[in-house]
Every structure is written in structure tokens, then in C-alpha cells.
Amino acid sequence: MSDDASATVLLVDDEAALVSLYEAYLGDRYEVETATDGEEALSVADDSVDVALLDRRMPGMNGEEVLRELRAAEIDCRVAMLTAVEPTVDIVDMPFDDYRVKPVDESELIGLVDVLIERASYDERSQEFFALASKKAALEIAGETSTDAYATLCDDIEAVRSELDDHLDAVGAEAAFSDVA
Numbered sequence: 001m002s003d004d005a006s007a008t009v010l011l012v013d014d015e016a017a018l019v020s021l022y023e024a025y026l027g028d029r030y031e032v033e034t035a036t037d038g039e040e041a042l043s044v045a046d047d048s049v050d051v052a053l054l055d056r057r058m059p060g061m062n063g064e065e066v067l068r069e070l071r072a073a074e075i076d077c078r079v080a081m082l083t084a085v086e087p088t089v090d091i092v093d094m095p096f097d098d099y100r101v102k103p104v105d106e107s108e109l110i111g112l113v114d115v116l117i118e119r120a121s122y123d124e125r126s127q128e129f130f131a132l133a134s135k136k137a138a139l140e141i142a143g144e145t146s147t148d149a150y151a152t153l154c155d156d157i158e159a160v161r162s163e164l165d166d167h168l169d170a171v172g173a174e175a176a177f178s179d180v181a
Contacts, residue, residue: 005123008033008048012041012066013055013080015037018102022053025106026092026113030105038066049077051116053109054096056083064094071095078116082109087138089149099138125167 019034035041035047036176038061046051052070056065061069067079078173080098081091083147087099097116104112119130135140139150 006031007050007113009113010035010041010045010049012036012038012053012058012063013082014058015055022109025109029034029110030113038062038069041066042069042073045073045075045077047075049075050120051113052077052079053082053113054079056081056085060132067094067096069174078120079178080112080116084110085136087142089139089147091138092153095131096134098134099126101138101141125160125164129157129164132157132160 005161009026009034011019011022011026012035013022014036014037018034023032023034025092033044035044037058040062041052052066054066056063061079063083067081070079078097078146079095080100081094082100082102082104083101086101091099097119098112100108100112120126123131127155132153136150136153139145139153144150
């Protein structure tokens, strides 16, 4: 993952005007690649991409298919679904890092990219925790909290949180006694 100054963001949306707007928002801070359909996105995506912002509903190859192809190709980038599609429990199994419902303003978009770049420096379990928490928040905002999938998601979050807490406790104990040995 690149540092902020040289991070590359891939914007994928079938609305060319929206791609241009988002590019204007981000262009002064990041290298920006754009695509207006899924096939073009996959032709542009490579290991130089740090963050991909994907529209979920596009003609041809949709954002979910692009997401799965990015993951299958093992392109190590953080992915946010940036879409007008309200989330439902179908997002629980999607391998993204964050989910935002359009419209988003400039500060929200920059903040999202900044957070995703920061998360890239986290270990795998911490990244998983934040991805799960993002799904939970999206479902709560959409009022999708009375399903088995939501309950399972909450259980998964607690399991990862517990594992992270145990790891932090162990690291803290090691650090506390490192001078004694």
C-alpha cells in the first residue's frame, strides 16, 4: 500500500459525470484512475491501486462482480462500495472494506479514502474487524437488523474483537515484561 501522497484510487461508476466529479474531489490528493464499466475497471486494476470505489449497479458487469474479480486476482487494495443501492443482508458475504450510499460530498469521499488507506496498514484481523463493523453500520442505517444474517454478523464481530483483545493483552504483557528478561 502506498503512502497518502502517492496512493492510487480507482473510481468505477457508469455515470461519467459522477466519475468526473469524484475525480475532481480526489485528484489533488491522489493518483486517480477511472472506469465507467466493470470490464474497463478490471483492465485498469493492478497492484498499483490502493483503493477502489465501486458502484454496485452498472450495466454489464456490476460492482459486486468487479469486487469478486479483484479479490480473485489477489489485487491488494481496499474496496468501498459507493452506490445508490441501499444495503440489505446480501452485503454480509461481500468481501469489501466499507459501504457508502450515494450521494457523498467531497469531505466524506476524501475521509473515506483516507480511512481506507490507513486501514491498509492494519493487520489482517484488524482489517476484517473494520470491514465487519462497516457492514453492521450500513445494515443498521438501512434498518436491516432483524435477520439471522445480521445476528451472525454481530457474532462474527464479537469473535474477531475478542481475538484482537486477547492479542493486544498478550502484546501488552510482553511489552510490560520485556525489560525484566
